[in-house]
Amino acid sequence: MTTAVPARVRAARLVAAVLSPGVVWGAAMVLGAAAGSSGVRALAWGIGAAVLTCLLPWLIVTKLDRDGQLRQGIRRLGLTPLAVCAGALMYGTLRAIRWLDGPLSLAAVIFAACAGLGAVLLLSRVVRLGWPAVSYGAMAVILPLMLGLPGLAAWPAAAAGLWAQHVLGRGTAAVLAGSALAGAAVCGGTYALLLQAVR
Numbered sequence: 791m792t793t794a795v796p797a798r799v800r801a802a803r804l805v806a807a808v809l810s811p812g813v814v815w816g817a818a819m820v821l822g823a824a825a826g827s828s829g830v831r832a833l834a835w836g837i838g839a840a841v842l843t844c845l846l847p848w849l850i851v852t853k854l855d856r857d858g859q860l861r862q863g864i865r866r867l868g869l870t871p872l873a874v875c876a877g878a879l880m881y882g883t884l885r886a887i888r889w890l891d892g893p894l895s896l897a898a899v900i901f902a903a904c905a906g907l908g909a910v911l912l913l914s915r916v917v918r919l920g921w922p923a924v925s926y927g928a929m930a931v932i933l934p935l936m937l938g939l940p941g942l943a944a945w946p947a948a949a950a951g952l953w954a955q956h957v958l959g960r961g962t963a964a965v966l967a968g969s970a971l972a973g974a975a976v977c978g979g980t981y982a983l984l985l986q987a988v989r
Contacts, residue, residue, distance in 0.1 A: 802957035809951040811925040812848055816840035818899050818932055825936050826895025835892050839900065843879045880904050895936070898984035902932060906977040913972075920961045923969030924977065926951040930970070931978025935985060 823836030880900050887897045906928055910919045926948035933941035952966050961969065 798957060802954040805950050805954035806922070806958060806960075809922075809926070809947060809954070811922050812844040814925045814929050814951075815899075815903050816844040818903075818929065818936075819843070819896060821933070822899035822936055823893045823896040826893035832893050835887070835896055839883050839896055842883055843900065843903070847879060877904060877907060895985070898981050899932065899936075901984055902928060902977040902981040905980040906973055909972060909976045917968070918961070918965050919972055920955065920965060920969045922955055923952060923961065923966045924973035927970030927973025927975075928977030928981075929973075931974045932981045935978070935982055 817840075819840045820833070820836035823832045823839065826832065880903065884897055884900055886892065887894070887900075906924050907921075910921050910924055913919055929944045930948040933944035935941070948970065952970060955961055955966055956963060960966075
């Protein structure tokens, strides 16, 4: 006999899927490129960076895991393989932006994502940080800086994402709050500093 999944859990799963870190950072990259300069070229830069640094690492690691080429399995390895793959592709994207005179506002978003990934990986032995919650904290700072008043829509979205993580048991309230604050400080701070440099 199967039991029905409560509506609250179904809603939390939907919110967590819609606000997954790849979606959050992909949207930030597209918006960052478009905010820095207008036109089809800027949009192409943003979409290309989002596909290359958010979608492609997930596809690679998922394929390797399904084929059994990740010895311990993706669930046991955690964020590390995805972060290494994404980091390498982020570095390549940053080099392409430099060589091809791409939007510097996009580079600021990529550097912010790299800083967040680095913080999660480096601090994982000392303190538990959840990458989704770090991404929500980053979104709550980066989008208002990038878009002004319309970017404040990131605040309720970040709150919804944190609620979903809590309902799904992906961290205590303290861990989720600490992760979001770390994302706001590290990713948001990195973006703010670089934004000043490119303006």
